Amino acid sequence: MDHRGAVLIFSGQNSERTERMESGADKHERVVGLTARDAPEDDHRDRNFNGHLDKYYDEVIRRLSAMEEVLLFGPGEAKGEFHKHMESRGFGARVVAVETADKMTEPQIAARVREYFRK
Numbered sequence: 001m002d003h004r005g006a007v008l009i010f011s012g013q014n015s016e017r018t019e020r021m022e023s024g025a026d027k028h029e030r031v032v033g034l035t036a037r038d039a040p041e042d043d044h045r046d047r048n049f050n051g052h053l054d055k056y057y058d059e060v061i062r063r064l065s066a067m068e069e070v071l072l073f074g075p076g077e078a079k080g081e082f083h084k085h086m087e088s089r090g091f092g093a094r095v096v097a098v099e100t101a102d103k104m105t106e107p108q109i110a111a112r113v114r115e116y117f118r119k
Helices: 042-064 078-088 106-118
Strands: 005-011 016-022 070-074 095-100
Touching: 005 042, 005 106, 016 042, 016 106, 042 078, 070 078, 070 106, 078 095
Parallel strands: 070 095
Antiparallel strands: 005 016
16 A cells, blocks of 8 residues: 555455555646646645545545455555554554555565465
């Protein structure tokens, strides 16, 4: 998971399914046709970015709502922010670990999830 998107691995006893989600959030949003002087102030852009992230995090929670255990990992701050968001929505107890990881391909992510839950 990062601010740009998440890869969700749904793993059961006999099946595995992968979903990719894009956040649609861009911290460095540019407004076409405006000069730097006319562009929205940084705090306005930050509020828009954070509002986008809240919607993105809520949608990830919705898609994970049936899962009993959730492993969170990723390269930046988003995994920790998402964990706090899950806690604020009453889903924090489902998180079994929050780990830092480099960017990975979908097969690498799936392999890490399988390995973690095999233990």
